[in-house]
Amino acid sequence: MGAVKSKRMPRAVREQQMLDAAVLTFARRGYRAASMDEIAEVAGVSKPLVYLYLNSKEELFSAVIRREAAALAEAVRAAVEPGVSADRQLWSGLKGFFAHTAEHPDGWTVLHQQARTQGEPFAVEVAVLRAEIVEFVTAMIGAAAQEAGCDREPAAREVSGLAHALVGAAESLADWANSGGPGAGERPPAKDTAATLMNFAWAGLGRLMAGERWSPGS
Amino acid sequence: MGAVKSKRMPRAVREQQMLDAAVLTFARRGYRAASMDEIAEVAGVSKPLVYLYLNSKEELFSAVIRREAAALAEAVRAAVEPGVSADRQLWSGLKGFFAHTAEHPDGWTVLHQQARTQGEPFAVEVAVLRAEIVEFVTAMIGAAAQEAGCDREPAAREVSGLAHALVGAAESLADWANSGGPGAGERPPAKDTAATLMNFAWAGLGRLMAGERWSPGS
Numbered sequence: 001m002g003a004v005k006s007k008r009m010p011r012a013v014r015e016q017q018m019l020d021a022a023v024l025t026f027a028r029r030g031y032r033a034a035s036m037d038e039i040a041e042v043a044g045v046s047k048p049l050v051y052l053y054l055n056s057k058e059e060l061f062s063a064v065i066r067r068e069a070a071a072l073a074e075a076v077r078a079a080v081e082p083g084v085s086a087d088r089q090l091w092s093g094l095k096g097f098f099a100h101t102a103e104h105p106d107g108w109t110v111l112h113q114q115a116r117t118q119g120e121p122f123a124v125e126v127a128v129l130r131a132e133i134v135e136f137v138t139a140m141i142g143a144a145a146q147e148a149g150c151d152r153e154p155a156a157r158e159v160s161g162l163a164h165a166l167v168g169a170a171e172s173l174a175d176w177a178n179s180g181g182p183g184a185g186e187r188p189p190a191k192d193t194a195a196t197l198m199n200f201a202w203a204g205l206g207r208l209m210a211g212e213r214w215s216p217g218s
Numbered sequence: 219m220g221a222v223k224s225k226r227m228p229r230a231v232r233e234q235q236m237l238d239a240a241v242l243t244f245a246r247r248g249y250r251a252a253s254m255d256e257i258a259e260v261a262g263v264s265k266p267l268v269y270l271y272l273n274s275k276e277e278l279f280s281a282v283i284r285r286e287a288a289a290l291a292e293a294v295r296a297a298v299e300p301g302v303s304a305d306r307q308l309w310s311g312l313k314g315f316f317a318h319t320a321e322h323p324d325g326w327t328v329l330h331q332q333a334r335t336q337g338e339p340f341a342v343e344v345a346v347l348r349a350e351i352v353e354f355v356t357a358m359i360g361a362a363a364q365e366a367g368c369d370r371e372p373a374a375r376e377v378s379g380l381a382h383a384l385v386g387a388a389e390s391l392a393d394w395a396n397s398g399g400p401g402a403g404e405r406p407p408a409k410d411t412a413a414t415l416m417n418f419a420w421a422g423l424g425r426l427m428a429g430e431r432w433s434p435g436s
Contacts, residue, residue: 188375
């Protein structure tokens with residue numbers, strides 16, 4: 001019965017299996033070195049079937065990026081508690097981000113290390129995801145400024161810079177946590193990674209929003 | 219006389235001109251699309267001369283990465299004031315970093331956007347540079363902890379995570395500042411970019427080192 005079931009597997013399910021195999025293969029080999037042969041083998045289907053469903057390596061890679069980007073954006077969106085204070089929103093968003101990147105290290109590798117440097121159209125898809133996350137963080141910082149009762153709104157340029165700094169810090173930390181590299185230990189729990197960034201970022205942002213500045217002193 | 223001078227130009231000077239042309243061309247076109255024809259044209263020399271001096275596109279790209287990485291590391295090293303407090307060391311290092319990346323946007327693009335994703339051996343050269351900068355920041359955070367009179371040293375894992383967060387934030391901000399993208403304005407002055415990150419990072423790090431923690435509260 002298992003064999004019959006497998007043959008009758010709906011197209012959508014088969015396609016997801018191919019995408020799973022593609023994420024794994026692209027993450028391990030890189031876009032250029034990954035072969036359709038290997039992807040078909042990992043997926044347990046024939047190469048012609050992969051071409052039939054997804055046309056070309058380019059389209060397969062695009063489909064992978066779209067799926068992984070949508071999953072990451074959705075994980076962050078779903079994690080953020082609505083209607084709470086800005087710091088709690090950031091905290092819940094960071095927990096969602098690091099939980100997702102820790103659970104899907106291959107997807108994160110494809111998005112962050114590979115897609116954005118393979119040129120059009122892949123880079124554009126990832127840039128859209130990144131812009132969406134930067135926008136969320138920018139809104140959060142704006143909300144934080146309001147909560148802090150800022151006399152005057154912080155300059156748009158500074159808020160944008162802060163948002164880019166925070167997103168870059170999160171990307172770098174996700175790579176570090178997934179690498180288990182020097183000092184990262186055996187892949188730290190996602191909540192610990194989120195706490196590291198929250199502690200780093202919030203106290204800094206919080207003070208900034210309250211109008212405090214670091215000064216080089218005398 | 220100009221022509222004679224140009225013909226008698228020492229090899230080292232010619233080589234630097236070729237590397238200058240290569241940085242420009244790689245930054246604009248990307249590694250794969252950049253052609254030796256265009257590099258020779260930009261350098262104002264013949265293509266055979268480029269091959270004679272630098273052997274191949276691969277070796278030329280390697281030479282570019284080594285030169286740009288060494289220049290960036292040296293700029294940061296030279297900028298850091300020795301023997302001052304940890305926050306002033308970080309501030310001077312950040313000013314050096316953002317001044318250099320703003321003055322050498324093509325070199326920064328090659329290092330950050332291209333080299334680390336073109337596989338071996340290029341990625342390794344950039345990884346060495348990044349590791350060196352992470353190490354400097356790690357030592358700085360350690361010194362900050364000592365200055366703050368931390369009862370117990372912060373866990374090595376957390377210090378490493380903070381260093382990676384700070385470096386990722388700096389990389390992201392350098393891209394943002396150089397892009398002149400949304401909110402970045404017309405390429406903000408390097409000192410302003412450094413101040414944005416310093417304000418963001420220091421108050422956060424400073425509090426952390428003093429043993430304060432952000433807490434999700436009730």
